[in-house]
Amino acid sequence: MTDQAVDTSSPAGSARTAGAGEPPDVMASQFFGRERELKSLQEDIERAGLDTLAGRKAPRARVLLIAGRPGSGRSALAAELAARLAEPGDYPDGVFRVALTEPGGERVPGERTARELLGMLSVAAPPGAGEDELSQMVREAFAPLRALILLDDAVDAEQVDPLLPDNPDCLVVATATGPLTGIPDVRPCTIGGMDAGSAVQMLARGIGQVRITVDPRAAQTLTEECGGQPAALALVSGWLAARPGASVADVTKQLLEHQEDSELPSASRPLARAFRLVHDSLPPAAASILRLLALAPAGTADAHTASALAGCSVSAAGTTLDDFVRSGLLRTNGAEPAQYELPGCLVPLVRAVLEERERPAEIQLARARMLERTVRRLQACRAVTDPEDSPARRKLAGLPRSLRFPDPGSAAEWLRVREPSLVAAARLAVRDGDLDTLARRLVAALVRALAVHRGTEEAAPVLYGLHGLVLDVAERRDLPREKAAALLNLADLDAGTGRTREALARYRAALDAGRAANDLYATGRAMESAGGAYAELGDFNRASDWYGRALAQRLGQGERADAARLYGRLGAVHTYAGRYGEALRDWRAAAAGHRRLGDLPAQARALSEAARVQEYAGRPQESLHTCREAVELARRAGDVRLQAALELRLADTLDRLGDPAAARLHRATADRLLVEEGSAYEIRSASIET
Incomplete structure (x- = not known):
């Protein structure tokens, strides 16, 4: 075994070197050598850090750095190290791997990396949370664990530092092109090209030992021309494997004929030449x-x-x-x-x-075809969950078989596997700016598919980012209706995670956008939600003002059901503010509205809240009368659980009026109803949530 290593396919490969006589298999994951580097890295784990030498307990996880150029096998070495450390159970809580650089070379935002790590730990990350909050959650989640974190392709120390657990029992292995200046006590291991023996061994694995034995000097020359770089060797061995009649000398000659870009660094030229050779040989x-x-x-x-x-x-x-x-x-x-x-x-x-x-036009057309296909797949992914006779399923039946899913389970699995790419497609489409119509359709289809297969609560972190993309397009294209919808969705998610003030600001911005679009639904919803946000903040005066504005619009549009609901919300905030006269008036208006709509249970609940207000106002006899009216409505509606809850409220009122015998009768009635129903029921005040 030599002291160099390479994984010939996936960075996760960790199989040991195969014998020289094995048939070629360029698809097999095979790790070669690098024993010296692996031994050094393992020794570094046990070596005392600066804090230990100074007599202090290490406050954070140890960091090992594997530095090398892309294509040098740094990710494969990191994965092999992780596999070897995991085998004896040194890190029983698992190995967690994330990439810190996009395929195009852009750095991955810290917020996204933190969410990915939290997802691996099955820790729910609140939608809309910032990078600092999520990084703190990562550190807290790893605090009790003994785990290995592999941070692949770090750009700089600023990416790595926020993800370091405050736990010396964890180990962080990072790969990067250069040093991570700024992280104390980092353990670097710099790797270059493979030595000649390992490079030839890798070549033999791809094309078979016979072709190496026939011309060992040509094989040696070929590995030198590839700079010992695993990625370049993988390309030339794949080229040779596809051409059994070609010799090692043939590919070496062709490789020398390909002129590399003189602007490239010398270390990057072997890979560039190997790629050009393979690309230019393709049909x-x-x-x-x-x-x-x-x-x-x-x-x-x-x-x-x-x-x-x-x-x-x-x-x-x-x-x-x-x-x-x-x-x-x-x-x-x-x-x-x-x-x-x-x-x-x-x-x-x-x-x-x-x-x-x-040509640029061809590239743009290819992008458009890809986005259109993605939209159709997402539509099929959602439609497969609809009933067989639904319009969506009938439309789905008209799609080519290759675009359809056989059942909801396969559609959900496709969505799970492809979710990172689908979200990335949405981000790229929005950032491109020239395909905004397709981008909006893609985001809408993805939102619907996620809501159906994962549920809005579970998918909330992803949905938050998607609504943000819609907002970007709406602002760029001056689309006030879409802007209002995106702001309302984002505000709802903010409110659901306790960021009430941020939600309030977005509700008010949505109101402005809704007015600009003359969208009555958006303006009404924004005003009502703003009222709920103020109520959550305890500002009941502003809450009642905003609810009143929303109510006036609903009444003007003849939306009786929404008006009845808003009367109830007004009654609730007036009750919390101690304005019992106004509260009683609004609850009675709510009850009257539900009566006109024929909704007896809702009318009973509104009257029950009116009885509660009368009791708070010191009018127990009136409260008793109103509560009895509510009980009768619940009985007529056949809502046994609601009737039982109201019977208990009647009993409490009678106790306060000094009539325990009557109170016992009503409690007995409630117990009988609950036994018959088989469950309990609690009547709550009208919600003031947004």
Whole structure:
């Protein structure tokens, strides 16, 4: 075993080196050597840190850094280290891996990374929470654990530092191009190219030992031309594996004929030459698909994504993607249905050749096809949950079979697997700015699919970001109706997580946008929700003012059900403020409104609240009469649980009036009703939530 290592496919691979006589298998995950680096890293874990030497207890997790250029195998080395440490149970609470850089090279926002880690720990992250709050939640979640955190492709120390647990029992392994200046006591391990022995061994794994034995000197020269870089060697071995008649000398000659970009750093040129060799050897249709994969959101695609980008059939796209895996151009993540990922080191090269070979109009058309296909898949994902005879299912039956889902379970699994890419597609579409109509349709379809398959409460953190994207488009395109809707949705999520003042600001902004759009629904909802926010803050004067504005609009539009509900909300805030006369008037108005609508249970509840107000106001006899009226309404409505609750309230009132015998009779009636119903019921005051 040599002292170098590489994973020939997935960074998660950790299988040991195969024998030299094994048949070629470029798709197999195989790790070679790097024993010296692995031993050094493991020794660093046990080595005393600066705090220990100073006599202090280490306050945070130890950080090990694996530094190297993209394509050097740094992620594979980190994954192998994690696998070896996990095997003996050194970190029983698990290994948690997140990427800190987007496939295109942009840094992943800290808020998104923290949410991903919290999701792995099954910790609910509140929608709309900021990076600082989420980072604190990450540190608290890891505080009692003994876990290993792998932070892949860090840009700088500012990305890593907020995620470090305040727990010395945890270990953080980070990969980066350079040092993480600013993190104390970091343990760096810098890796370069592979040594000649490991590089030849990797080549033999891909093309078979015989072709190496025939011309060992050519194999040595080839590995030198590849700079010992695992990614470059994977590409040339894939090229040779697809051409059994070609010799190692042939590929070496062709590699030398490819002129690298003189502007590239010398360390990046071997990979660039290997990529150009493979790309230029592809059939035109396959080369076009490869180039267009640079447009795949989050660097991940499936057969449908590739089909839409290239304008070819799904089966042809799937076959081509599998060929790319065998060529070392793509890797799969093991999901079902298959998901394909461009290695991060190849993304800049693919994007460069895309811009060089494809016209901007063709690129934009490919993006539009991909977004349209994604919208249709999301619509099918949601529609499969509807009843068989529904219009959505009938429309779904008219779609091509490849776009449909056989059952809701498969649709939910597809949505779970593809969710990161779908959200990334929405972000990219909004950021692009030229496809706003498609972007809005995509976000709307994704929101509906998530709500159906995951529920709005569970999907709230994702929905918060999606509503924010809608708001961005609405503001850019000056669409006040969409702006009002997005602000209302965001405000509701803010209110649900206790950020009432932030919610209030958004409700008022939604009111302005609704007025600009002449959207009566949005303005009415914004005023009512603002009233609820003020009530939550304890400002009952402003709450009643906003409820009153909303009520006036509802009355003007003849919306009797909403008006009756708003009378109840007004009655509740007047009660909390101690304005019993106004409260009684509003509760009676609410009861009258429900009576006109024929809603006997709602009328009974409103009268019950009126009885409560009369009791607070020191009018027990009137309260008793009103409560009896409410009981009779509940009885007529056949609502046994409501009737039982009102009987108990009657009993409490009679006790306060000094009639315990009558109170006992009503309690006995309530007990009998509850026994018959088999459950208890509690009557609550009208809600003042938004």
